[in-house]
Amino acid sequence: MLKALRKGEFQGVVIHKIDRSARNLKDWADLGELIDQGIEVRFANESLDLNSRGGRLSADIQAVVAADYIRNLREEAKKGLYGRLKQGFYPWRAPVGYKDNGAAQPKTIDPVKGPLVKKAFELYASGQTSILPLVEEMYNRGLRNVAGGKVTRNGMHTILRNPFYTGVMHIAASGETYTGNHEALISRAMFQRVQEILHGRVGTRVFVHDFLFRKSITCAQCGNCLIGERQKGIVYYRCHSANCRKTSVREDVFAGSFEEELKKIEFTEAEFGYLKDRLAELKGSWLKDRDNQLQVLKLRIEQTTDRLNRLTDAYLDQALDKGMFEERKAALIGERRAMEETLRDYETNKRSIPHEIEKCVELASSANSLYQGASFAKKRLLMRTLMSNCVIREKSLSFVWQIPFQEIAGREKSDDGRQSKEMGRDGELLIDRLMQMFKTDSSFELLSAEELML
Numbered sequence: 001m002l003k004a005l006r007k008g009e010f011q012g013v014v015i016h017k018i019d020r021s022a023r024n025l026k027d028w029a030d031l032g033e034l035i036d037q038g039i040e041v042r043f044a045n046e047s048l049d050l051n052s053r054g055g056r057l058s059a060d061i062q063a064v065v066a067a068d069y070i071r072n073l074r075e076e077a078k079k080g081l082y083g084r085l086k087q088g089f090y091p092w093r094a095p096v097g098y099k100d101n102g103a104a105q106p107k108t109i110d111p112v113k114g115p116l117v118k119k120a121f122e123l124y125a126s127g128q129t130s131i132l133p134l135v136e137e138m139y140n141r142g143l144r145n146v147a148g149g150k151v152t153r154n155g156m157h158t159i160l161r162n163p164f165y166t167g168v169m170h171i172a173a174s175g176e177t178y179t180g181n182h183e184a185l186i187s188r189a190m191f192q193r194v195q196e197i198l199h200g201r202v203g204t205r206v207f208v209h210d211f212l213f214r215k216s217i218t219c220a221q222c223g224n225c226l227i228g229e230r231q232k233g234i235v236y237y238r239c240h241s242a243n244c245r246k247t248s249v250r251e252d253v254f255a256g257s258f259e260e261e262l263k264k265i266e267f268t269e270a271e272f273g274y275l276k277d278r279l280a281e282l283k284g285s286w287l288k289d290r291d292n293q294l295q296v297l298k299l300r301i302e303q304t305t306d307r308l309n310r311l312t313d314a315y316l317d318q319a320l321d322k323g324m325f326e327e328r329k330a331a332l333i334g335e336r337r338a339m340e341e342t343l344r345d346y347e348t349n350k351r352s353i354p355h356e357i358e359k360c361v362e363l364a365s366s367a368n369s370l371y372q373g374a375s376f377a378k379k380r381l382l383m384r385t386l387m388s389n390c391v392i393r394e395k396s397l398s399f400v401w402q403i404p405f406q407e408i409a410g411r412e413k414s415d416d417g418r419q420s421k422e423m424g425r426d427g428e429l430l431i432d433r434l435m436q437m438f439k440t441d442s443s444f445e446l447l448s449a450e451e452l453m454l
Contacts, residue, residue, distance in 0.1 A: 001013065002031075005034055012040030015041065015044070017046065018062045019066030019070070022063055025067050035051075035056075085171070085176075088179060088181030089106060090106075096117060096146060097114045112142075116141055116142060117185060120138050120156070120160070121185075121186050123138075124194055125194050127381070135151060135152065135156050138151060139151065163191060163334075166186060166337060167183070167184035168333055170330065177326065179337065211235055212376060213383075216383065217249065217391075218392070219391075220391045220398075221247065226239050226247070234252075236250055249395070254390075257399075259368065262368040263368060265367060265386070267361070275427055275431070279354050279357060279358050286352050286353070294343065297343045307332055308336070312329075357431065360404050360408075363386075371383075387402060404434050411430045
């Protein structure tokens with residue numbers, strides 16, 4: 001409207017009231033410039049002569065009052081919104097996958113869209129698809145946006161970046177994070193995996209030449225990943241840094257070394273039998289151990305809450321700036337949310353530490369055979385599940401296992417594989433270390449051998 005008035009397309013404008021003419025004093029100043037240029041401005045509810053000094057003064061005073069009223073209204077609206085956020089309620093429209101239930105009511109998982117959004121996270125977390133194929137796949141499966149249309153590329157990015165699905169509310173405008181009282185759709189670990197892929201820490205691009213061990217071998221000298229290339233039908237992984245271009249390894253040599261490493265986590269029949277029997281005993285006594293673990297988790301949740309309170313006190317005492325406060329607050333809220341998820345799983349018997357250790361033992365024992373018969377994509381997924389990284393120094397390869405396989409690879413092994421007192425002692429030590437690891441890192445999630453091969 002102002003642009004049209006400046007161009008002279010109209011001679012004037014009729015406004016209902018002064019407070020409708022400007023949201024702030026800058027808008028009123030723009031309107032004042034038009035009045036000075038001869039544009040006629042009339043108000044339906046006020047009899048003001050803006051061409052006279054007295055009328056202009058009266059209008060200026062009313063405009064200042066109106067701007068202050070709008071400013072106060074904004075503050076009150078923000079106070080209401082942030083009051084709801086502090087109570088755990090999301091005061092805006094529910095994101096895709098959740099349903100609105102009215103004011104001061106938590107969002108609930110949509111029975112149709114919720115499982116589809118969860119599937120979208122699972123597919124992207126596998127590292128085998130990118131955004132555009134995921135958009136098409138989820139559209140074919142029936143996922144629709146709030147308006148009932150197709151979830152676009154930007155819409156899928158918004159979904160995958162939204163921590164709301166883990167039970168946490170993050171407000172981008174202020175950078176603040178709050179704990180929601182709605183049910184989480186996905187685990188914190190899965191959300192972190194998706195963020196790593198989105199930020200490029202795990203590649204999902206479609207390559208012209210897709211190599212099995214890409215982004216899996218690190219140069220010890222410069223820290224860069226070796227890049228795969230095919231020369232005369234043979235695949236090499238080379239470091240392209242100017243200082244260490246000679247660092248390279250053939251793919252078949254690396255594959256052979258990796259297969260040898262897999263044998264280090266493979267159990268003998270006697271070891272596997274002993275561990276299965278011992279885990280069966282642990283499952284029988286898990287209910288008692290679970291109560292102890294529940295108490296430990298509740299204590300850790302209380303400690304995290306106390307840290308959040310002390311962090312808030314430090315911010316109020318101006319010991320921290322707002323950016324650092326929000327960053328640490330978000331980390332603590334995420335940590336507490338992960339422990340709360342584990343606590344619920346323990347309370348509902350959806351998860352038990354002996355069962356997690358059993359999955360770990362079975363995967364380690366069958367890793368070599370699974371790798372030999374797996375497809376290209378499954379080999380890569382299995383390798384990333386088992387191995388954290390491989391560092392090459394000249395021609396020497398050093399493999400770094402993911403936890404808990406690092407514990408398994410470093411166990412004491414009997415030479416002949418016979419049942420012995422040493423096996424019982426070493427097996428018990430291994431189980432104790434694995435138990436301690438799963439108790440300490442309650443957010444650790446491990447796929448079973450069957451789930452990896454699906």
